[in-house]
Amino acid sequence: MTRSSTQDPRDRAPTARPTPGPVPAGYGFVAAYLVLLIAFGVVPTAYAVYFAFSDAGGHFAGLSNFLTAAQDFRFAPAIGHVALYLLFWLTSLVVLVVGLALLLHRLAARGVSKALRFLYYIPGALAGAASVMVWLFVLDPTVSPVGSLLRALGFGTFAEVIAPAHLPILFALVAFWTGAGGWIVVMYGALNNISPDILEAARIDGAGAWQTAWQVQIPLLRKWIVYMMILAFAGGTQLFVEPQLLSQASVGMAGRDYSLNQLSYDFAFQNNDINSAAAISVELLLVGLVVAGVFVARSGFFDAD
Numbered sequence: 001m002t003r004s005s006t007q008d009p010r011d012r013a014p015t016a017r018p019t020p021g022p023v024p025a026g027y028g029f030v031a032a033y034l035v036l037l038i039a040f041g042v043v044p045t046a047y048a049v050y051f052a053f054s055d056a057g058g059h060f061a062g063l064s065n066f067l068t069a070a071q072d073f074r075f076a077p078a079i080g081h082v083a084l085y086l087l088f089w090l091t092s093l094v095v096l097v098v099g100l101a102l103l104l105h106r107l108a109a110r111g112v113s114k115a116l117r118f119l120y121y122i123p124g125a126l127a128g129a130a131s132v133m134v135w136l137f138v139l140d141p142t143v144s145p146v147g148s149l150l151r152a153l154g155f156g157t158f159a160e161v162i163a164p165a166h167l168p169i170l171f172a173l174v175a176f177w178t179g180a181g182g183w184i185v186v187m188y189g190a191l192n193n194i195s196p197d198i199l200e201a202a203r204i205d206g207a208g209a210w211q212t213a214w215q216v217q218i219p220l221l222r223k224w225i226v227y228m229m230i231l232a233f234a235g236g237t238q239l240f241v242e243p244q245l246l247s248q249a250s251v252g253m254a255g256r257d258y259s260l261n262q263l264s265y266d267f268a269f270q271n272n273d274i275n276s277a278a279a280i281s282v283e284l285l286l287v288g289l290v291v292a293g294v295f296v297a298r299s300g301f302f303d304a305d
Helices: 024-052 064-071 075-106 113-125 128-138 147-152 164-192 196-204 209-220 222-237 241-249 260-269 274-299
Strands: none
Touching: 024 064, 024 274, 064 075, 064 274, 075 164, 075 209, 075 222, 075 260, 128 164, 128 241, 164 222, 164 241, 196 209, 209 222, 222 274, 241 260, 260 274
């Protein structure tokens, strides 16, 4: 008996399914973003670069505007102020945000996670100026709800609290109170994406809570931590609202030119030197790009896990 020449359909090779193409609606979302990016990102940046390399008459001026800004007696102190603020701000952000996110993740099984996430995020609902206004009252021992604590620490007046030596820590405290809550929620979401099998394997191997966090969870959060550091650094170099409002509230005690952004503002609106102001802005942009590039390159940010 001969075998039928007709092939069994089950023996046929499976037909490859066509790869779905991009959804047309996606182009619309991307196009809207590109329009906003060009209008409020690329064009203002190009405008600032033009002013930074030109004089008041619109002629090419080379690096003269950068030299004018750098030779100002307020420039070097402003760099020191911002650098010290960034040291406190970024250190507290990485240590406390990651630590609180790990604690939140560990407490999720106990039913308090949702309440804590809500409490963490409340300060982030306040805009920068509003949060500074709140802290102006908190830091004044005469009206502060924690006035007794401030007096116990030896601060009897508002001027003693906002002494120049205290400003980097105070600004870092305000920034952390305002912005850390959102990052805690982001880190908590990243922790939830870690496979339970990995954590279970660590427990089977005898790892405790500390060892699991240090050797498993934190390494898997590396890219999110780098992403947070890049954005926090870029935002930290733009320090302006906190010292500006504090300067007005303290009648100049905090300094109208404490940060580089304040100095740029002063060049533009007090000295009527928009070109030097633009030069400072371009310098801040370049520093942010260089630091972001270093973080990305050294951390393997775009490497596949």
